[in-house]
Amino acid sequence: MPTLYEIIRRPLITEKGLQVKETESTLVFDVAPEATKTEVKQAVEALFKVKVENVRTANVLGKERRRGKFSGYKPDWKKAYVRLKSGEKLPEYVANY
Numbered sequence: 001m002p003t004l005y006e007i008i009r010r011p012l013i014t015e016k017g018l019q020v021k022e023t024e025s026t027l028v029f030d031v032a033p034e035a036t037k038t039e040v041k042q043a044v045e046a047l048f049k050v051k052v053e054n055v056r057t058a059n060v061l062g063k064e065r066r067r068g069k070f071s072g073y074k075p076d077w078k079k080a081y082v083r084l085k086s087g088e089k090l091p092e093y094v095a096n097y
Helices: 015-024 037-048
Strands: 008-011 026-031 052-060 064-067 070-073 077-084
Touching (some): 008 037, 015 026, 037 077
Antiparallel strands (some): 008 026, 052 077
16 A cells, blocks of 8 residues: 555646636646545545545656757656545645745
8 A cells, every 4th residue: 555645746836736726626736657536535635634526637648858869758647636625725735926
C-alpha cells in the first residue's frame, strides 16, 4: 500500500489550476501514474480533512525535449482534478495573487 505522499506528489499551481480552484472548488494534483480514483479520493480526504465529491484523472504524455542534436522525452505523468463537496473549505497550499 503506497503512502499518501506517494499517491499525491504535489499540487499543480498553474493559471488554469488556480482558476478551476476558485470557480469550481476543484483542486489539481500531480499523482502517481498507477494511482486509482479511489486512492486519490482517500488520500485527499486524509491529508486535507475535507469531503471529496468526485475525481477526474488525465494521463499526460511527456513532451519531446532537445539539447542540440540529442533528443529525448520527458516522462509521462498523471494529473487528477478533485472536486470538493459544496460547503467544504478549500485548503490554502498557495497564496492566490
